[in-house]
Amino acid sequence: NAGVTQTPKFQVLKTGQSMTLQCAQDMNHNSMYWYRQDPGMGLRLIYYSASEGTTDKGEVPNGYNVSRLNKREFSLRLESAAPSQTSVYFCASSEEAGGPHEQYFGPGTRLTVT
Amino acid sequence: QKEVEQNSGPLSVPEGAIASLNCTYSDRGSQSFFWYRQYSGKSPELIMFIYSNGDKEDGRFTAQLNKASQYVSLLIRDSQPSDSATYLCAPYDNNAGNMLTFGGGTRLMVKP
Numbered sequence: 001n002a003g004v005t006q007t008p009k010f011q012v013l014k015t016g017q018s019m020t021l022q023c024a025q026d027m028n029h030n031s032m033y034w035y036r037q038d039p040g041m042g043l044r045l046i047y048y049s050a051s052e053g054t055t056d057k058g059e060v061p062n063g064y065n066v067s068r069l070n071k072r073e074f075s076l077r078l079e080s081a082a083p084s085q086t087s088v089y090f091c092a093s094s095e096e097a098g099g100p101h102e103q104y105f106g107p108g109t110r111l112t113v114t
Numbered sequence: 115q116k117e118v119e120q121n122s123g124p125l126s127v128p129e130g131a132i133a134s135l136n137c138t139y140s141d142r143g144s145q146s147f148f149w150y151r152q153y154s155g156k157s158p159e160l161i162m163f164i165y166s167n168g169d170k171e172d173g174r175f176t177a178q179l180n181k182a183s184q185y186v187s188l189l190i191r192d193s194q195p196s197d198s199a200t201y202l203c204a205p206y207d208n209n210a211g212n213m214l215t216f217g218g219g220t221r222l223m224v225k226p
Contacts, residue, residue: 031212040122042202042216043158050211058213090157100146100165100206103214105157 001026004106006091012112013081021076021109023091030096032074033103034058034066036087043090049074050096081113116141116210118217120203126223133190135220137203140184144205147186149177152200152219161201162188193224 004025013019025032030051035043045058047066055066063085065077074093078085089109094101117140127133137147146165150158164170164177164186176189186205190197200221204214 033212040218042118042120042218043214044216045213048213056213059215094212096212098211100148100163101212102148102160102163103212105159108157 003027004091004093004104006089006106006109008109009107010110012114013078014114015082017081018077018079019081019111020078021089021091021111022073023075023106024073025091025093025104026072027093027104028071029093029104030071031094031101032068033092033094034064034074034076035090035092036060036085037090037108038087046076046089081111083113085111086113087111116144116205116215118203118205118215120201120217120220122218123221124223125220126225127193129193129195129224129226131193131224133193133197133222133224135188135190135201135203135222137186137188137217138184139186139203139205139217141205141207142181142184143207143209144184145208146206147177147179148204148206148214149175149188150202150204150216152202154199158202165206190222193222195224195226198222198224 092103149162
């Protein structure tokens, strides 16, 4: 099993460009998450999806949109990138949203916006 | 707004020593805690989950939870250079479910 995969691994964008970060999991998990990680800030939740067909905002959703394409895939879109969105983006999944469950993280996407 | 505080470090300990990592939190509704480890340039991975007051031991790792003081710690005995990483604390509460709020992490350096 590959676990959680993310593409691309690295990306450089110019201000105003758009892009979609892709995430897929093969663990048959119901819940999926998108985080960003800035130096010294820990992980901050952008959006999450408790189950297929549902999405909810996290702590820092502004400037992002998400799509839960199916049970396996959860994408994050930046419509008009800004330098403040320079960060490392992690996708994660867990068995379900209720009850404490381990979250499994993908390898991350390092995004630079110039 | 939940607050989860960790000393950013770096916390430097010699090989073989005990490393003590601390986490304080503001939300009294938090019932249990995750500790994740993150190596430089890698993704976080779960190392401990503690849900009751007192200690939980797993190999060289011991998590200690004091709900009254809103304080949780992670002790690493016989620290090894391979333990050098950033350790992230995340409280869990039933209302938020798995919408975790992570602390900023403590960077641990174990010197040979």
